[in-house]
Amino acid sequence: GAVVSQHPSWVICKSGTSVKIECRSLDFQATTMFWYRQFPKQSLMLMATSNEGSKATYEQGVEKDKFLINHASLTLSTLTVTSAHPEDSSFYICSARDPEVRPKETQYFGPGTRLLVL
């Protein structure tokens, strides 16, 4: 149980284009999903918290117009990197909470998406 998928697993795009990453909870309904960014050999940095049916909460320093988050259903959240630039190249990881699991802070992570912007 508690499986989270991400698609695509890797993507290469040209500078200036937009890229959409999907995060799905496969066997549970996730009222809350999270998006993280991980730089090489570093820990995870929380970008935003996504609640189903409401606007995402962005961490300080994260541009909400740059990183658009949509959580339209209880099993799907999307992250769109708009007008991507080489500095946006990174490993993006999503996670989801299963409201039936304790402690309630437990998060289940997707396999990550490697983005390379040329």
Added chain:
Amino acid sequence: AQSVTQLDSHVSVSEGTPVLLRCNYSSSYSPSLFWYVQHPNKGLQLLLKYTSAATLVKGINGFEAEFKKSETSFHLTKPSAHMSDAAEYFCVVTAYYGGSQGNLIFGKGTKLSVKP
């Protein structure tokens, strides 16, 4: 504020020997604590979690962690390392400040290498 410190950035052990990955936390509240493992270019997998039900927590793949309030520690152990244990390990504590209720605070990670 809550914080978590992983005392070793890199630990190297021989296959079949014990593993000890150290983690200290700081929290004004009774925290929930987690250990996650990340294999190269993969997402994070939950190894185990502490919820105050029992101080010794058993996880997957033979890993255990003991919550010691007096030492504010939550060290991860395994009696016998396997080659497949080589990965990055993250100690995580829950956040309880401002709008971050229930978010996770990650340690910087410990890279575990296992020698044959």
